[in-house]
Amino acid sequence: MQAVAGRMLDVETGKTIEDALVAFDEERIVYAGAREGYPLGEDTQVWDAGSGTILPGFIDCHAHLTGEEDAGEFGSGKLFGDQLIGAVHQLGLILQSGFTGIRDMSEAGLYLSRGVERGAIQGPRIVPGGRVMGITSGHVDLAPEMSKAEINAHDHLSYLIDGPDDCVRGVREQFRMGAKFIKICATGGVSSPTDRIDDVQFSPEELRAIVGEAKRHHSYVTAHCTGYEGAYQALLAGVECIEHGVMLTPREVELMAKNDVPLVSTLEISLHVANIPGFPDWMHKKALQCRENSLRSVALCREAGIRIALGTDYSNSKNTSYLTLGREFLAMEEAGMTRLEAVRAGTLYAAQVMRVQDLGVLKEGYLSDIVVCDGDPLESLECISDAKHIRFVAAGGRVVKNLLKEKTDSAVAR
Ligand SMILES: [Zn+2]
Incomplete structure (x- = not known):
């Protein structure tokens, strides 16, 4: 299992969660929401979104x-x-x-x-x-x-x-x-x-x-x-x-x-x-x-x-x-x-x-298409306008681009 931690935009509600976690396997999102209280397994690799934002692909x-x-x-x-x-x-x-x-x-x-x-x-x-x-x-x-x-x-x-x-x-x-x-x-x-x-x-x-x-x-x-x-x-x-x-x-x-x-x-x-x-x-x-x-x-x-x-x-x-x-x-x-x-x-x-079910939102059970850009799109859309601003991409659970650092701070992650 892998996860990305940082700011997340819930596109359904329009709300931003500053300290969020999105955990996913090869097919589905296992968890998406506030990081607090979500128990991560020892084998989960956690990537740090830094000042970027986690979005659906x-x-x-x-x-x-x-x-x-x-x-x-x-x-x-x-x-x-x-x-x-x-x-x-x-x-x-x-x-x-x-x-x-x-x-x-x-x-x-x-x-x-x-x-x-x-x-x-x-x-x-x-x-x-x-x-x-x-x-x-x-x-x-x-x-x-x-x-x-x-x-x-x-x-x-x-x-x-x-x-x-x-x-x-x-x-x-x-x-x-x-x-x-x-x-x-x-x-x-x-x-x-x-x-x-x-x-x-x-x-x-x-x-x-x-x-x-x-x-x-x-x-x-x-x-x-x-x-x-x-x-x-x-x-x-x-x-x-x-x-x-x-x-x-x-x-x-x-x-x-x-x-x-x-x-x-x-x-x-x-x-x-x-x-x-x-x-x-x-x-x-x-x-x-x-x-x-x-x-x-x-x-x-x-x-x-x-x-x-x-x-x-x-x-x-x-x-x-x-x-x-x-x-x-x-x-x-x-x-x-x-x-x-x-x-x-x-x-x-x-x-x-x-017309693909369970897609387009970061939500438990949805398909693992996940992106991290290098800014906040609600502040400026520049950060999603060009590949050079895209830091992380998971397509169908497969990580195909990753410029993020691994989060080693276990106290925060777990
Ligand atoms: Zn056309």
Whole structure:
């Protein structure tokens, strides 16, 4: 058994315990609370959190593991095998930054989730959604020079579906590969060359076909939504989670509140996408519409009490490093969320969006995903924004990063 001693944030109550202890085994947290009075066995190793804070491992609810940029280090970067190795490398960086869970939308995530689960590779726990599905000419139709058949046969991120029958087949195809949920694009987006960001991309019949099929697999559908009309149509069809939600209006937010639909906001990208250098002109023009609208959406959701979960939308390490995934916490504060709300978004609510039980809180019986940062996130979120501030990471009970000193003061520990 191992334990970490020091300041702990209970993300459920929002209370900080200054002199706390979190004891854990290879799978579960055995104790989390005031250190006083908890009897430690002789064989328990106790790590000193120092001036840092003990937190639940962070979760990124919107990732696209492609490995593309890092594949260059391991080969041509063009072959999927190399990209997979690049993605394995990225999993290591993600752990270093304190993220012990990701909800992924890509083909690679399907294989990697199984690799992590079996212990064959080290990484955060992954809930895979398989390839992102959209219409021909829509948000994931990123290569108009290729035919739909070619994209569906060879792409590792996108999957094109048109018409209710094709939609049902596409959903089944993702489940066949091991997807645990279904991700669709209900509207256009910034990076797609042949649509507008407020295009509605599936007909109501198609949306109903997708949602119905996912439900028959005891699963659910989440929808990429930039424009509001597509978000509204998706919500009407029974989509259970909204990604980005850039242009939400009171009408959609009311429906989200009524159906308890969470928002996975991806604010680091939504607020700053217009500043990323090197975009072609058409992409830059689309990007300019994101910041103000996102700020408004987040304000509306907060007012309505909608659960906001953390997502980064990272897909490569060209513009952003996986070591700074935690910058999303800073973006949340920039968008008006309190620091506690931001931490909850990356732990408590993210675990709910992952639909993994007993995760996202430091509590007896919960899974041993534990992080220690080098400051107090309620004072400043800087201390969880970058891997360099993360001192300790246990993922699934396995300590994968530890810069803490062992506590030898037995009078205090025992
Ligand atoms: Zn995305």
